[in-house]
Amino acid sequence: MKLPPGLVAELRSARALTVLTGAGISAESGLSTFRDAKSGLWSRFRPEELATPEAFRRDPALVWRWYSWRRAQVEHALPNAGHVALARMESRFERFALITQNVDGLHSAAGSREVIELHGSLRRFKCFAHGHPAALPADLGDGPPACALCGSLLRPDVVWFGEKLNEDALARAETATRCCDVFLSIGTSAMVHPAARLPVEALAAGAALIEVNRDPTPLTGRAAWSVRGSAGMALEAMLAALDG
Ligand code: OAD
Numbered sequence: 001m002k003l004p005p006g007l008v009a010e011l012r013s014a015r016a017l018t019v020l021t022g023a024g025i026s027a028e029s030g031l032s033t034f035r036d037a038k039s040g041l042w043s044r045f046r047p048e049e050l051a052t053p054e055a056f057r058r059d060p061a062l063v064w065r066w067y068s069w070r071r072a073q074v075e076h077a078l079p080n081a082g083h084v085a086l087a088r089m090e091s092r093f094e095r096f097a098l099i100t101q102n103v104d105g106l107h108s109a110a111g112s113r114e115v116i117e118l119h120g121s122l123r124r125f126k127c128f129a130h131g132h133p134a135a136l137p138a139d140l141g142d143g144p145p146a147c148a149l150c151g152s153l154l155r156p157d158v159v160w161f162g163e164k165l166n167e168d169a170l171a172r173a174e175t176a177t178r179c180c181d182v183f184l185s186i187g188t189s190a191m192v193h194p195a196a197r198l199p200v201e202a203l204a205a206g207a208a209l210i211e212v213n214r215d216p217t218p219l220t221g222r223a224a225w226s227v228r229g230s231a232g233m234a235l236e237a238m239l240a241a242l243d244g
Pocket of ligand 1 (some may be wrong): 004021022023024025027028033034035036040051101102119159160161186187188189190191192212213214215217230231232
């Protein structure tokens with residue numbers, strides 16, 4: 001993919017790069033996005049039945065099964081060229097921060113050392129009542145197991161609709177957003193807050209915004225450069241430009 005020379009110059013001169021990723025970067029690993037009209041998870045499933053504390057209270061087994069299905073997909077998925085390019089990019093800047101809305105763990109699997117997981121992880125669990133971190137028992141049944149400490153049901157350690165983000169993760173994301181020269185937003189529809197406000201905060205703090213997305217988003221008009229296309233191809237081209 002050919003990148004605009006101005007974008008390449010901006011990346012090469014940046015000392016601090018902050019990256020925000022969304023479901024689009026994992027689409028090339030075979031994982032569904034959320035808002036794609038045909039294949040997006042929220043076009044096939046109702047979030048209020050599956051991704052809220054009320055849904056879990058109402059039908060814990062249904063919610064548990066849905067997340068077990070998603071976890072199985074993630075466990076079979078491999079990081080793609082985009083994840084790998086981002087992991088390599090880390091050492092090309094004086095300061096580098098990777099913030100993700102994804103819960104699939106593919107950035108870490110690709111070798112990124114520090115990932116700010118704003119929406120948690122499908123690969124971790126905690127109890128519903130107190131948030132005790134927990135490992136899954138070996139003899140896993142169909143429904144959620146009980147917490148060894150308090151007996152309440154285990155749930156995936158992801159952020160559900162109506163829940164607050166982890167304060168420490170959000171604070172680290174905001175610091176990285178305020179302190180960067182270039183903010184790169186990749187494969188996110190930029191619709192879900194507070195993550196969606198980070199690129200706007202970066203702009204307000206004087207950073208240049210680069211967007212990579214297959215489709216236009218609310219950020220597109222505000223980006224200094226908007227790369228329309230595959231996250232994997234764009235990130236490979238950016239890495240090659242940094243190394244070239
Ligand atoms: P969305 O599904 O809302 O957006 C994915 C974006 O990626 C869309 O703009 C697509 O056009 C774009 N896209 C798809 N394939 C791509 C590719 N190969 N290369 C580049 N871009 C591509 O997903 P998110 O923005 O991540 O939250 O959604 C944000 C949050 O909404 C999720 O973290 C999740 C969801 O509800 C929670 O579960 C809390």
